[in-house]
Amino acid sequence: MLRRLFGGQDGNFDADQLEQLRAMGVDPAMMEGVMRQLQAAFSSAPAGGISWDVAQRQALHIANQSDLGVTSGQRGEFDQAFALAALWLGEVTTISELAEPARALTRGGWVEATMPVWQELAEPVATSIADALTEAMRSQAPDDMQQAIAGAGKVMRTIGGSLFASQLGQVIGRLSLEVVSGGDVGIPVMPDGRAAILPQNFDDFGRDLEVPEDQLALYLATRELAHARLFRHAKWLRLHVISQITEFARGVHVDMDALEDLASRFDPQHPDELRQALESGALLPQRSxxxxxxxxxxxxxxxxIEGWVEVVTADATGRLPHAVRIAEAVRRRRAVGGPAEKALGSLVGLELRPRRMREAAAMWRAVTDAVGPAGRDALWDYPDLMPTSDDIDDPSALIARVQAHARGEQPVRDEMDEALDALLRGDVPPASADDETGDDPPEEQRPV
Structure with a gap:
């Protein structure tokens, strides 16, 4: 029966084999149905073993259950808010407008728009978990089952990958009930140059703030446009953020001891413990x-990113009487996060928290006061101009560099500049005596 399942063979299962399961307290009809469902899933699984369609279906199921849609009145209100926000931003930043108009989005629409990015971020972790389940099955199987297990690698990867994809879909679905806008989680999950607000979640967010709804809409529309404009202007920034996240995710591996302990107690009729282990991050060991x-x-x-968006939004919305109050509410919300965002952090081992947002905002404010919006925004033109962690701690050196550049002064040359100039001129330094003779260094100096 296992050979037929793992080999993807079609046809009926052996009735005698199924009947033998009755002595083990297993309903043969139920088992046959389960086996057929598994066989169908395995035969249609993608080559990589992870079906991301499962994640999207799970997310859409949760999002659409409570999705009230977007009324024409809501769409008109946010269209007006985005139009006015775009004018205000034009007064405080030199970064240009979006090519496409921002829009009001349903929860399901947000899931469909952002799922490709979530897949890209989660794939390294999903692959790690799928590989770990395959190895756990191989190491615990008896000798007479090793041959069958060896041929079931794709099947086990499918099981592990689909299990993770299902959990990811549930987390993204719950996240769609919390996010207010496309840039609400701080990373570029929306397609490039797109901005959106979810009116249903906007209503939930503003319910207890005691702030006029039109002011809240204008503030959040301005913030969303600023976030989307930044990523459209600095085209390298999206790749930079994604690569930092995937670099972290590639180092994620599964705690085999925790997995084996869970497997020894696992009851297929009660899979809640496995789901909780995935969502809580119990299978992910401490960070390297x-x-x-x-x-x-x-x-x-x-x-x-968040600090720049906060400063630009504050300058653009200075006309709003409740702007400071709304800004503090948004800052607290980003610092704490919601339940679904915390579950996402546990699932992939990563919390998307801008922990130094206040310090970064203070740095951007100091830069703006010193050199103006144009000099500040020019720092996003190239990756090598971007402020560093040391600049966040003390922006004085950064401000001095930007002011010197504005005056037309050339930066102070260092050894790297001299070496590059020599290389471009073709002035190759003469080889040392050791290089000419080809003698090896002493044994104690050789690299291990």
Whole structure:
């Protein structure tokens, strides 16, 4: 029966084999139905073993259950808010407008628009979990089953990958009930140059703020446009953020001891424990040093993005009487996050929190006061101009560089500049005596 399942053979299962399951307390009819469903899933699985369609279906199922849609009145209100926000932003930033108009989006529409990015971020973790399940099955199977297990690698990858994809879909579906806008989670999950607000979640967010709805709509529309404009202007920025996240995710591996302990107690009739283990991050061990370094770089990058957006939004919405109050509510919300965002962090081992947002915002404010919006925004033109972590701590050196550039002064040359000029001129330094003789260094100096 296993050979027929793993080999993807068609046809009926052996009735005698199924009947033998009755002695084990298993309903043969129920088992046959389960086997047929598994066989159909395995035969239609993609080559990589992970069906991301499962994640999207799960997410859409949750999002659409409570989706009230977008009325024509809501669409008109947010169209007006985005139009006015675009005018205000034009007064405080040199970064140009979006090519496409922003729009009001349903929860299901947000899931469909953002799922490709979630897939890209989660794929390294999904692959790691699928590989771990395959290895756990191989290591625990008896010797007489090793041959069958060896031919079931794709099947086990499908099981692990589909299980993870299903959990990811549930988390993204719940996240669609919380996010207010496309840039609400701080990373570029919307397609490039797109901005959106979810009116249903906007109503939930503003219910207890005691702020006029039109002011809240204008503030959030301005913030969303600023976020989308930044990523459209700095075309390298999206890849930079995604690569930092995937670099972190590639280092994620599964705690085999925790997995084996869970497998020894696992009851297929009660899979809640496995689901909870995936969502809580219990199968992901502590971060490695490389992951910690990658996470620090990512947190600094997100803080720079969020800080710039906060400063530009504050300047653009200075006319709103409740702008400061709304800004503080948004800042608290980004710092704490909602239940679904926390579940996403546990699932992929990554929290998307701009922990240094206040410090980064203070840096951008100092830069704006010193050199104006044009000098500030020019720092996003190229990756090598972007402020560093040290600049967040003390922006004085950054401000001095930007002011010197505005005056037309050339930066102070260093050894790297001299070496590059020599290389371009073809001035290759003479080889050392050791290089000419080809002698090896002493044994104690050789790399291990």
């Amino acid at each position: 040093d490389a992951q910690t370094a990658a996470l620090t770089r990512l947190e600094n990058l997100l803080a720079l």
